[in-house]
Amino acid sequence: MAKKTKVIIVGAGPVGLVTALRLVRAGFTVTVLEQAPELHAEPRASTFHCSTLDLLDTMGLADQLIARGRTAPHWQYRMFETGEAAVFDMSVLAGETRFPFRLQAEQFKLVELTAEQLALEAPGMIRFGAKVTGVSQTADTVSVAVDQNGTSDVLTADWLLGCDGASSVVRIGLGLGFDGETYPVPNVTLGINFDFTGHIRGLLNVNYFWSANGGSFSMFHTRDMWRMGYSPPKGMSDEDALKPENVQLQLNTVLPRSAPYDVAVARLYRIHKRVASDFRVGRILLAGDAAHLNSPSGGFGMNGGVHDAFNLTEKLIAVERGADAAVLDRYVRQRRAAAVADIQATSDANYKRHREPDPDKRRVELQRLQAITQDRALMKDFLMESALIASYRRAEAVP
Numbered sequence: 001m002a003k004k005t006k007v008i009i010v011g012a013g014p015v016g017l018v019t020a021l022r023l024v025r026a027g028f029t030v031t032v033l034e035q036a037p038e039l040h041a042e043p044r045a046s047t048f049h050c051s052t053l054d055l056l057d058t059m060g061l062a063d064q065l066i067a068r069g070r071t072a073p074h075w076q077y078r079m080f081e082t083g084e085a086a087v088f089d090m091s092v093l094a095g096e097t098r099f100p101f102r103l104q105a106e107q108f109k110l111v112e113l114t115a116e117q118l119a120l121e122a123p124g125m126i127r128f129g130a131k132v133t134g135v136s137q138t139a140d141t142v143s144v145a146v147d148q149n150g151t152s153d154v155l156t157a158d159w160l161l162g163c164d165g166a167s168s169v170v171r172i173g174l175g176l177g178f179d180g181e182t183y184p185v186p187n188v189t190l191g192i193n194f195d196f197t198g199h200i201r202g203l204l205n206v207n208y209f210w211s212a213n214g215g216s217f218s219m220f221h222t223r224d225m226w227r228m229g230y231s232p233p234k235g236m237s238d239e240d241a242l243k244p245e246n247v248q249l250q251l252n253t254v255l256p257r258s259a260p261y262d263v264a265v266a267r268l269y270r271i272h273k274r275v276a277s278d279f280r281v282g283r284i285l286l287a288g289d290a291a292h293l294n295s296p297s298g299g300f301g302m303n304g305g306v307h308d309a310f311n312l313t314e315k316l317i318a319v320e321r322g323a324d325a326a327v328l329d330r331y332v333r334q335r336r337a338a339a340v341a342d343i344q345a346t347s348d349a350n351y352k353r354h355r356e357p358d359p360d361k362r363r364v365e366l367q368r369l370q371a372i373t374q375d376r377a378l379m380k381d382f383l384m385e386s387a388l389i390a391s392y393r394r395a396e397a398v399p
Contacts (some may be wrong), residue, residue, distance in 0.1 A: 005320050008144050010132050012039060012169050014107050015288035015305040016163035017126075019116035020311040021059065023110050024122045026320070032118075033130040033146060035164075037363050039115055040287050041266055043106040043191055046220055047206075047299025048228050050090070050097040051067045051388040055310050056110075057098060064113055069105025075206035076211075079362075080254075082212075083202055091379040096389055102206055104222045107302050115358075135160060135173040135284065142283045159316065160284045163309075163394065166272065168290035174281050180274030180285055183295065184359035185350065190228045191265030192251065198219070199383070214357040217254070222230035224297040225264060229296075231355065238268050271295050273348060279332040287312050296348035303388055304343045309333050311395070334395040343390035360387035 005028050009016045012034035020030045048056075048065065056062040073293060118125060127148060134145035140158040147155050162170025171178065194217065205221040216232035229323040230250060231240035240246060244263070245397040251261045272293040279286045288305030315323075315331045356362055372378045384390040 005159070007032075007159045007316070008033065008155055008157040009163055010141065010144070010168075010290075011162070011164035011290070012036075012111070012115070012126055012128075012301055013163065013165065013288070014110045014114070016057075017111055017118065017310040018124065018147065018162075019161060019163060019287065019304055019313055021114050021117055021121070022309065023316065024118065024125070025059075025102050026313070026317045027149070028316075028320075029123065030125055032159070033128045033144070033155075034126060034128050034130055035131045035214075037129050039254060041108050042267070043108065043189075043222075043225075043227065045107040045296065045299065045302035046222055048103040048105060048110075048389045049299065049303045049389075050093060050099040050101065051392050052303045052306050053099040053103060053106055054097055055306065056329075061110075061113055061117075062095045062099065065105060065110055066099075066103055068109040069103045070101040070205055070221055072104055072205035072221075073100065074204050075102060075208075075383055076202075076204055076229070077208045078210070079366065080209040080211050084366060085202060086366060087204070088373055088374045088379060088383060089385075090383060090387075092376050093383055093387065093389070095179050097387075098382065102299070104205055104220050104227075106222055106224070110306075111197050111341075132164075132169045133172075135170055137281075137283050137389070158283065161312070162284065162286045163288050163305075165289045166274075168286065168292055171276055171285065171286055171290050174329060175283060176281070176286075177277035177320060178274050179277070180272060180293065183273070185231045185234075185269040185355070186241070186268050186270050187296070188232055188247075188250075189265065190247065190251070190263055191225045192228060193225055193264050194263040194306045196226050196255060197304060199259055200368060205303075208354050210354075210356075210362050214359070216354050216356075217250075217252075218354070232268075236288055242266050242268055258327055259362075271351070273344055274343065275336065279336055285312060285328065285331070287335075291335070292343065293343045294339075294347040295351035296347070296355055298347050298386060300343045300347045301390065304339060307338065307388070307392055307395070330399070334398040337389050338395035342385075342394065344386070346385060346391075 009032045016196045054063045130148040144155045207219045220227040224388045274293045287308035
């Protein structure tokens, strides 16, 4: 490029930093604005699907990320008390991906990895403590008003990308709708410094459990800890759900211990299913949670956001190499279709399946899942969807 194209990215999460690194390597001048004083260290999402690892592999990041996580070549739905299970074998995807497994690694591992690369390739491009207070644009430029360390400034660029999460100031500044729903029951996520391996019968690195009392919970094994997710008892307040005694009570229903568990993380959040009315307004585009939200069941949110990042950067690079800017509308069509038809629909089905309280309906669903796992062709079809391979390919085919 004779003149380096300038891009401002709001948000230094996994979507924003993958986007930044892709653009820096393509010769763009990039500035990342992050309101927090440092990189987010909260675990948050912890599942990387093979479709995402394949994309990250093109950047030389997949193997480094795998080294920071724990692989799960098998995962299961399981009746906790009886041990009846449907175990999914990811090896059936060996011909479709270089990485036939789920990777359990907290999303900040990808944030750290991309930030390290950016520090080497474009040092100083992430501005921390930078609060965006307004956005505007003309036919040729975008402007971003920023408050940083008590100083106000206005930055200009050729493009602005909102990768700033569910409460996106970019999306709000554009006045875009964010229609959808909030699920009625919150979710609690714990990070536990205790190795459950060998203490619970049939435990894998990824588990979705149904309990005999009508409840359900999930357990994922990362390199550093066990992650547990569950909904608090009906009627319990958010404050009570996070009280240490109630957290310990929940853990003891899974594995009774005389000593208290070392809980490193205890977080409660509301689950949403929403999509922005548009992902593009002129020179301003949205990606990740700023554009769409879904249930975390199945681990689609962060993965879908990284897929957005690859699609969007591919098209921005094409525009700089002479393609018509209308190709960016194809990004909207492709990734909005993936968000609504695949990511939201499948994660919603996962949410309802895992939280089904009726024992008879659970039994029917378990038998259906077991039948799938006993037929490798059916299991491959199922895992192509759950690993977002089929979704990514469908989206790429949208004209």
